[in-house]
Amino acid sequence: MKEVAELAGVSRSAVSRTFTDGASVSARTREKVEKAAKALGYKPSLIARSLATNRTKLIGLVANNFQNPAFLDVFDLFTSELQKRGFRPLLVNLSGDTSPKKFVELLKQYSVDGVIVATSTLPTSFANAFQTAGIPVIHTFGKYQANANVHVVGIDNEFCGSMAARTFCERGYKKVALLGGPETATSTQDRAAGFVGTSGQLGLEVAKTCFAENYTYQSGRVAMGEVMEDRSVEAVFCGDDLICMGAMDAARAAGKNIPEDIGFLGFNDIAMAGWDAYALTTIRQPIRDIIMSSVELVVGMVENPARSPEIRLFPCSVVERGSLRPVSRS
Amino acid sequence: MKEVAELAGVSRSAVSRTFTDGASVSARTREKVEKAAKALGYKPSLIARSLATNRTKLIGLVANNFQNPAFLDVFDLFTSELQKRGFRPLLVNLSGDTSPKKFVELLKQYSVDGVIVATSTLPTSFANAFQTAGIPVIHTFGKYQANANVHVVGIDNEFCGSMAARTFCERGYKKVALLGGPETATSTQDRAAGFVGTSGQLGLEVAKTCFAENYTYQSGRVAMGEVMEDRSVEAVFCGDDLICMGAMDAARAAGKNIPEDIGFLGFNDIAMAGWDAYALTTIRQPIRDIIMSSVELVVGMVENPARSPEIRLFPCSVVERGSLRPVSRS
DNA sequence: CGCAAAATTGCAACCGGTTGCAAAAAAATT
DNA sequence: AATTTTTTTGCAACCGGTTGCAATTTTGCG
Secondary structure (H helix, E strand, O other), X not given: OHHHHHHHOOOXXXXXXXXXXXXXXXXXXXXXXXXXXXXXXXXOOHHHHHHHHOOOOEEEEEEOOOOOOHHHHHHHHHHHHHXXXXXXXXXXXOOOOOOHHHHHHHHHHHOOOEEEEEOOOOOHHHHHHHHHOOOOEEEEOOOOOOOOOOEEEEEOHHXXXXXXXXXXXXOOOOEEEXXXXXXXXXXXXXXXXXXXXXXXXXXXEEEEEEEOOOOOHHHHHHHHHHHOXXXXXXXXEEOOHHHHHHHHHHHHHOOOOOOOOOEEEEEEOOHHHHOOOOOOOEEEOOHHHHHHHXXXXXXXXXXXXOOOOOEEEEOOEEEOOOOOOOOOOO | OHHHHHHHOOOHHHHHHHOOOOOOOOHHHHHHHHHHHHHHOOOOOHHHHHHHHOOOOEEEEEEOOOOOOHHHHHHHHHHHHHHXXXXXXXXXXXXXXXXXXXXXXXXXXXXXXXXXXEOOOOOHXXXXXXXXXXXXXXXXXXXXXOOOOOEEEEEOHHHHHHHHHHHHHXXXXXXXXXXXXXXXXXXXXXXXXXHHHHHHHHOOEEEEEEEOOOOOHHHHHHHHHHHOOOOOOOEEEEOOHXXXXXXXXXXXXXXXXXXXXXXXXXXXXXXXHHOOOOOOOEEEOOHHHHHHHHHHHHHHXXXXXXXXXXXXXXXXXXXXXXXXXXXXXX
């Protein structure tokens, strides 16, 4: 920097200002500096800038679900959106370790400008911990709650559960099962509540309620064993497409045809749901919108940390494929 | 930091040294400092340290394949291994943009300590560009070449192609097809070379050679249309599991049974390959070893950048499932 | 106990930028 | 043309650590 200043015949402040937008530099000075910088191949150091401005342009993404294909979209969008805005993505892999303390410390040391906590399997308190530590945070896929003190972007899980119940009714199912994701996840609880509640209202019998241990094909497979103990269930609402595919294969292995003998309704609409071998009818969660909105929000908070907590919920829709019987024309 | 020093009754150097391992501090001083630090909730700022030491502990992962489930493992391992070693993962999403210049600049500004370029679809020159810019770089999934001036970790693609040919022969196939990944990828070229070469030696006829446009189910599906123009091919060697699954579904849609009418051999062994609906026999690439080795190597280079370029190739193996007919007992 | 060697400590400079403030220069006003 | 207002510029302090060097303290040994 000093060299550039000398070559351009100006002060260090001048070169700093040329590379800081919004700073006061005359056109002539800027030109001189830019020429000198090009000649010397100079680019300001982000590290030094971070130290001086107390802003790192680093946004952390904390996730604990690195094995779910749904997260491919998350990673893709998160990184590309941040890059587009001149921020940098720092990934934090929670995988198992669930104590907030440690990670708040970690991210504080990393000096990230903000954090997106992208998981529904962690309690609200996890995201809150960042908030109280003074780190702007978005709880993506988090739980909606009226008195939220943290930004939440995601979907209305309860409503989605309700939507699942209606979907079954429209197709004339009478007796169904719920095969949720991990029981401790707020998303699971909310969907279950919506599903069971609306089923009750519509006269749909929820004969079985089971939960997969985690969001994997394998867990879905084993949990389906439990569902099938009741041989009269006509359709299953699964908490995740992966789980659902495992469940479908378990059903097929037991000799059932889909959707004639048993129907399946998934959740998320991952790429594989569209594959012929599954042709899964599923509730689509608009991950794209959710992530883009989260990024926008977190970047916004960097500018204005005092922004009051918002809840952004996106609508889901069922995408019709072949794993449920068609809507009954009544 | 100053506060900690004052509270502990020592100089700033002393507190710095307590938090720098390998530095010279007496037990008594360290104790005083640690107590003071705890009292004040002090943790050294990584930013400031980076500025002073010219080391950021940031490692970049540049990837252009955010939609392939195989990369879930990559992201998972990359992040967790780095975290374990006290480094931080910075993701760079290439997606389409393939000009090295821009990204070398980007990563130089980010001041990463090292870079892992994880893709086989980029020319060797891409990784080289980092090298010449003075950034330690590993080309993961890169092309092996004797006169390499860049670290490469991956597999022997040519040998794998050869292995595929032998696999077909063992099972008595006579006439097969190659359905590769993107034709410009070095991995595709090398596998094709090995496959075609060994087929020739073994008297296996490669009746068709096609390439999918990218590593997706959909591309595999459409490319399979081309393969099926020749109705006599008995088995297909695919450049990727995703492509293979698309191809399988195209074959099924055309009324073929797997493996009776047509066999499939995939590549990578992604999680879905084990799903009942595909039960894909595939060549397993040890992604876990590859990534762990890459991380180890890049971290090693941070310590000693002059380390001379290494080639680390890991063995692949075919994992037997149900998409090929069994080995013929001759 | 005295002295040399080794270990510890503090000083001060440095890493590479930013920014408040006052001085200088340019532009606008009368 | 003189004066006021606005814009541009440089100075110097600061961000929060590290580290070479010399001074000081501890330790080891005869």
